[in-house]
Amino acid sequence: AQSVTQPDIHITVSEGASLELRCNYSYGATPYLFWYVQSPGQGLQLLLKYFSGDTLVQGIKGFEAEFKRSQSSFNLRKPSVHWSDAAEYFCAVGQFSGGGADGLTFGKGTHLIIQP
Amino acid sequence: DAGVTQSPTHLIKTRGQHVTLRCSPISGHKSVSWYQQVLGQGPQFIFQYYEKEERGRGNFPDRFSARQFPNYSSELNVNALLLGDSALYLCASSLGLAGVYEQYFGPGTRLTVT
Numbered sequence: 001a002q003s004v005t006q007p008d009i010h011i012t013v014s015e016g017a018s019l020e021l022r023c024n025y026s027y028g029a030t031p032y033l034f035w036y037v038q039s040p041g042q043g044l045q046l047l048l049k050y051f052s053g054d055t056l057v058q059g060i061k062g063f064e065a066e067f068k069r070s071q072s073s074f075n076l077r078k079p080s081v082h083w084s085d086a087a088e089y090f091c092a093v094g095q096f097s098g099g100g101a102d103g104l105t106f107g108k109g110t111h112l113i114i115q116p
Numbered sequence: 117d118a119g120v121t122q123s124p125t126h127l128i129k130t131r132g133q134h135v136t137l138r139c140s141p142i143s144g145h146k147s148v149s150w151y152q153q154v155l156g157q158g159p160q161f162i163f164q165y166y167e168k169e170e171r172g173r174g175n176f177p178d179r180f181s182a183r184q185f186p187n188y189s190s191e192l193n194v195n196a197l198l199l200g201d202s203a204l205y206l207c208a209s210s211l212g213l214a215g216v217y218e219q220y221f222g223p224g225t226r227l228t229v230t
Contacts, residue, residue, distance in 0.1 A: 004158075043120075044159070044206065044208075044221040046219070046220070049218055090158050090159070092158075094214065103149045103151070103161035103164050104161060104214060105161065106158030107158050108156075108158050109157070109158050
């Protein structure tokens with residue numbers, strides 16, 4: 001069964017500093033990988049996705065992520081964070097079995113705190 | 117364009133009762149998925165419906181059921197509510213099967229079981 005691990009429950013970063021959120025997945029075939037952000041009281045917003053091709057993926061709000069097959073990782077990065085980036089971030093993996101689909105498997109999330 | 121809409125926003129029920137949650141997908145989207153998000157956890161997949169047929173089911177008991185209507189809107193039903201069913205229930209729609217096509221999430225329904 002597929003799984004997603006986000007090893008950092010909380011991360012604190014100073015405003016203007018760079019950010020990297022870690023994500024490791026377990027899946028037998030080529031995964032479909034996603035990063036979502038959830039602000040308090042809000043639904044999930046898609047930041048970026050990887051299906052195939054270039055392993056460095058650009059997303060919205062200045063975020064990017066790099067797929068590394070050898071490390072089973074899909075880490076999210078941003079060169080300079082803003083106070084408005086404070087939120088919960090979820091990594092997710094999807095699968096398609098041909099006969100059906102099991103939706104997305106999410107990690108437990110990383111809570112990002114921005115220090116002024 | 118309107119995003120995914122869910123109703124109601126909040127709901128309080130008593131143990132043993134039944135609840136129905138509703139979701140309207142983005143226009144043109146034929147797939148609707150349901151997720152349960154317990155406080156402090158990531159969303160867990162419950163169901164996916166595509167073209168009105170169930171196309172995926174997560175590890176949830178038979179008390180959970182869903183259906184998709186001809187206009188692609190969907191209902192999630194939960195019978196015999198337990199305290200542990202208290203959670204944010206998220207609906208997501210996509211053009212095609214979830215896991216392949218990106219999903220767009222609604223704001224959720226917050227269910228509290230007392």
